[in-house]
Amino acid sequence: MNAQNGRSADRGTAAVLRGCIAVAWLVASACGAPALVKLPSGPATPATDAREAIAQAMSACERVDSLTAEIAVSGSVSGQRVRGRMIAGVAKPASARLEAVAPFGAPLFVFAARGTEATLLLPRDDRVVEHGRPAEVLEAATGVPLDPQALRATLTACAVDPSAEGARAIGDGWRIVHDGDGEVYLRRSPPAAPWRIVATVRPDWRADYADFQNALPRAIRLSGADRRRFDLRLALSQVEVNPALGVDAFTVNVPRSATPITLDELRHSRPGVREN
Numbered sequence: 687m688n689a690q691n692g693r694s695a696d697r698g699t700a701a702v703l704r705g706c707i708a709v710a711w712l713v714a715s716a717c718g719a720p721a722l723v724k725l726p727s728g729p730a731t732p733a734t735d736a737r738e739a740i741a742q743a744m745s746a747c748e749r750v751d752s753l754t755a756e757i758a759v760s761g762s763v764s765g766q767r768v769r770g771r772m773i774a775g776v777a778k779p780a781s782a783r784l785e786a787v788a789p790f791g792a793p794l795f796v797f798a799a800r801g802t803e804a805t806l807l808l809p810r811d812d813r814v815v816e817h818g819r820p821a822e823v824l825e826a827a828t829g830v831p832l833d834p835q836a837l838r839a840t841l842t843a844c845a846v847d848p849s850a851e852g853a854r855a856i857g858d859g860w861r862i863v864h865d866g867d868g869e870v871y872l873r874r875s876p877p878a879a880p881w882r883i884v885a886t887v888r889p890d891w892r893a894d895y896a897d898f899q900n901a902l903p904r905a906i907r908l909s910g911a912d913r914r915r916f917d918l919r920l921a922l923s924q925v926e927v928n929p930a931l932g933v934d935a936f937t938v939n940v941p942r943s944a945t946p947i948t949l950d951e952l953r954h955s956r957p958g959v960r961e962n
Contacts, residue, residue, distance in 0.1 A: 736853030746901030
């Protein structure tokens with residue numbers, strides 16, 4: 687492929703995020719958003735079938751190399767109500783893009799990350815954060831401290847680094863599995879149903895999943911350990927699995943006129959928590 691064709695392909699992959707999804711900044715419905723899962727308690731026994739349960743629960747999400755979706759968001763961040771819609775794109779191993787769209791004109795913000803670096807552009811203010819750590823930049827903008835890998839796992843109800851060692855069973859319907867610095871909760875109901883990851887619990891946040899279609903969630907509850915920090919309901923639609931996304935899809939075109947902004951200034955303005 688020559689250089690001109692390569693540039694055309696990159697422009698095409700960026701268009702996947704913008705062109706394949708009709709977007710508008712609308713009131714986000716909480717319909718279908720899950721309540722917090724009542725996690726099991728009581729005596730637990732070693733889960734001798736944990737390896738098989740993990741494999742079954744992750745059989746669909748592990749096949750997701752890339753994903754795009756429109757996300758209706760509602761809830762609160764730092765005590766402020768938030769409603770709106772975002773365009774999301776994620777890809778293995780660690781790429782992500784989020785655009786907070788408005789009814790007219792430029793997005794409220796554009797966030798893109800690859801690996802350990804992130805850029806966030808505020809098109810309406812002509813301000814930019816560059817070369818930041820992805821989780822820190824996203825937390826400053828939205829209140830939610832997820833890096834690209836964690837964001838992809840959250841949108842697909844997947845584990846990042848599950849370990850069958852030390853897994854616990856509570857009854858026939860629950861398995862609790864260590865996953866990095868947290869745990870994932872697997873459930874099957876009735877007993878003949880397939881195992882699914884219904885909750886991810888980290889030290890600072892948790893995610894609860896519901897409304898599975900093709901073994902992937904369409905409704906996600908994302909909340910901080912202290913829900914006053916953030917408590918969000920995400921409703922996914924227009925989901926496309928494994929679209930072709932190139933490097934350009936996870937790159938922000940920063941205008942030369944854009945003025946740098948610090949993370950502290952970004953937290954103060956927090957464009958992702960304005961309610962329309």
